[in-house]
Amino acid sequence: MALYVHKYGGTSVGTVERIEAVADKLKKFKDDGHDLVVVLSAMSGETNRLIGLAQQINKQPDPREMDVLVSTGEQVTIALLCMALARRGLPARSYTGAQVRITTDSMHGKARIQEIDTERMRADLDAGRIVVVAGFQGADATGNITTLGRGGSDTTGVALAAALKADECQIYTDVDGVYTTDPRVVDSARRLETITFEEMLEMASLGSKVLQIRSVEFAGKYKVPLRVLSSFTDGPGTLITTEEDNTVEKPVISGIAFNRDEAKLTIQGVPDVPGVASRILGPISAANIEVDMILQNISEDQKTDFTFSVHRNDFAKAEGILQQIMAELGARSVVGDNKIAKVSIVGVGMRSHAGVASKMFDALAKEGINIQMISTSEIKVSIVMAEKYLELAVRALHSAFDLDASDTVSEA
């Protein structure tokens, strides 16, 4: 008998029929004698509907009131699931974030969990009840409703699992696990049995949007075993766990992540003096533009080229800012390209294996793909290239690092 925390996303509770299916799934776990705490998102589309109402009234709604508004979405699903469980003879109780005392700071719209009081949930579990908690929300010390930001239900699930010392936190979603890369791009992409928290973080931040990044950080920090599974099909999913458990059997590279919507900007001929980077990025950050990769190469004649990448939607805005500050920086020109894409190979194994980067560059060269930017971390190598090569690059790397599914490779 184990204690599981289950989390079901918006698609998994998107209709009455799907809520019924979740109740059926939970019944199986309960029949097997397990204790269950269930975290739910809002029905898919509901959060956007509520945001749409707010936008009609106020283009810049007060974040406090926004949280009061959108937190209703999860409150609806938790009540409906409890009704579905009751009809199956399973006693259950629903709780909003405030009720189950998920205490957060007061940063409305992106609050962080500070404390969870497990007393009430423990009492329900001891009485044989399934506890159903609204994801994505909490309350600050004075009782104001807060939300954790988009995807925050994953974080709620992990945080509850950590607080309750659950045996596993299971995130049910519309994919059946974490893949070596996007199966829509590479036919032979394989589901991973396990992946480390660090690898998952790199994969998630690079566009494999299976899990919210903060929930993975949280799970890693509190060593909560985290599993991604499909709510529509049966299967073991992918277990995200600490490095120590499985590096031995792991290949050098776990997966290929990529991101299409990138743009890069270079300000050329900037005087290479201390403080120039912050004088460039300061106005960019002040305009709420998120910067991804940043590159500065060695200088020539005390002049250097400074390059960074942003989301494609921010390209025009960022270019305008650079044009404005170019003169005051004494730079020569601003050039940009909004038709680029980023591909990364991720794997804890590369720490102890030399030559991973060169193997990557070699595979790309064989396909005639020109590399425009390179950036590395301990467990990741990212390159930027023209967007048109994206699929070709992903397939070439997937094959070069032996990630393709084959009958001779056992997955278990």
Added chain:
Amino acid sequence: MALYVHKYGGTSVGTVERIEAVADKLKKFKDDGHDLVVVLSAMSGETNRLIGLAQQINKQPDPREMDVLVSTGEQVTIALLCMALARRGLPARSYTGAQVRITTDSMHGKARIQEIDTERMRADLDAGRIVVVAGFQGADATGNITTLGRGGSDTTGVALAAALKADECQIYTDVDGVYTTDPRVVDSARRLETITFEEMLEMASLGSKVLQIRSVEFAGKYKVPLRVLSSFTDGPGTLITTEEDNTVEKPVISGIAFNRDEAKLTIQGVPDVPGVASRILGPISAANIEVDMILQNISEDQKTDFTFSVHRNDFAKAEGILQQIMAELGARSVVGDNKIAKVSIVGVGMRSHAGVASKMFDALAKEGINIQMISTSEIKVSIVMAEKYLELAVRALHSAFDLDASDTVSEA
């Protein structure tokens, strides 16, 4: 400068445009220097939508979960109104019933308010904020969400006004006040400037569904001046107040209430022995049938006829029950009529005026209307007649008691 509690119903906040209109109205009050606490219902249709979702999942949903579900409706409107107020430069804070600490008993779906903690609202009012509270809901002592039942937002408004010692509780609705009778039946029906709590109770229970009965009781008990106004047009509405304030100027009769959907049942030739009434009404009440009028006349040969009226929808069910218990009671027969209607004249003035009832019967006789049942209270005389005479009776009485609007009668 006064403290007003405003309550806006579902139609008044039914669309984004109407929420904007409410915000405009509140701005006027605020500009005049008044303090405001605003109670809102859910957008019209929303509560029914949520109930519909629940019904798809569980025909008999747990009342606790039902309250978690339907309480989201008001939470949406309070947030949206605060956003609309903010856009008009008016600082405002929304609160759910639980947040503002409206403590109720644990009778989910029909909870009663036990206590209201005004500290938080006072602090907001002192800081110049408009306080916006979700109507219809509260939380029990252990924090479970409760609802007060349909129309409970009126009760929330009155309870807040009582707790805050507000100068007036203003209920904004889709009619512009309380009328001498239904204007759809009598063209010359007049809006009343004032009406007493007791008269309003009789009018409300007899089908003038302007206010929820419990809110009127509550207002009367705590002497909260209560005003019914239109949220769509300007005007003074109708002030509901204590009898002492206005009996002097009041006419004998304040209004004519009526109810169409009545049915009556008579069990004939019942032995006139102690306990027979409860032996008849016990099974009726056990079947959840609400009984309105009850009549028993003097007996003849130790036998009596026992008559009562029920809602037309319950007629067949009630008749079946009477048929079953007829033999065991030793009664002769059961007769019924489901084509009847009730008309009542209401007014505190009739206490001190003899001849009100006879004037009523006389007016009906002149129109050839046969009276089937009569029932009286201190401030009301009700009669039952064939339904087809309803409009005729209401018009005749409206005229007989000088309620018709005319240029020579001042309303103020």
